[in-house]
Amino acid sequence: MTLKAYLASDALTGTATITAIGTEPAPHIRIDTTLFHPQGGGQRGDRGRIGPARVIDTRHAAEGEVDHFVESVEGLAVGDVIEIAVDPEHRREGARLHSAGHLLADAVQAIRPGLHAVAGHHWKGEARVEFEGAVAIDEAFEDDLAAKIVELVSAGLPVRVVGDPQASRALAIGDFTPVGCGGLHVSSTAELADLNVTAIRSKKGRLRVSYDLG
Numbered sequence: 001m002t003l004k005a006y007l008a009s010d011a012l013t014g015t016a017t018i019t020a021i022g023t024e025p026a027p028h029i030r031i032d033t034t035l036f037h038p039q040g041g042g043q044r045g046d047r048g049r050i051g052p053a054r055v056i057d058t059r060h061a062a063e064g065e066v067d068h069f070v071e072s073v074e075g076l077a078v079g080d081v082i083e084i085a086v087d088p089e090h091r092r093e094g095a096r097l098h099s100a101g102h103l104l105a106d107a108v109q110a111i112r113p114g115l116h117a118v119a120g121h122h123w124k125g126e127a128r129v130e131f132e133g134a135v136a137i138d139e140a141f142e143d144d145l146a147a148k149i150v151e152l153v154s155a156g157l158p159v160r161v162v163g164d165p166q167a168s169r170a171l172a173i174g175d176f177t178p179v180g181c182g183g184l185h186v187s188s189t190a191e192l193a194d195l196n197v198t199a200i201r202s203k204k205g206r207l208r209v210s211y212d213l214g
Ligand SMILES: [Zn+2]
Pocket: 041, 098, 102, 171, 180, 181, 182, 183
């Protein structure tokens, strides 16, 4: 099992020992402890480097393992102790998109308490949060939401991991109720000043709020 150090640490660099090397379905490496966030919870996997190998994706694997997909495993061997480094720009983009989804969920639930977030997808270009609840979307919804987002961003609320990182990790924005989450996050809502709601749609009893950054 891979020690999921990323759940407790935002560090981008460290050392690890290679525990397995595979080529199916694509070249990948397992290490004893990782700072790379795998794809999941609506976010993309981290990229970066493991020794000389460029990591292009990170995925959860069976039995608590984490697969780091690389361009090539050449020159690497099980037992090697290597430097690992997460790509800071890719990480930051993922963290901002993911945190923006949480902020949006809290904002919608604050202005229309009958709605609750049920799903999120935080990929660039297709980011959205979906809500369920017996609340009809009225004409004021869009303006109310925009105003609430401005309020929460301006307040510069802290975004924190709470609970036991390995067992009950949750993300909390300011005083909002923490939400179970193993994902990436920024440290303050002030980092999300360029959050835009791009579409609000009701479909099959669900409300979908799409968004982007920048
Ligand atoms: Zn999350």
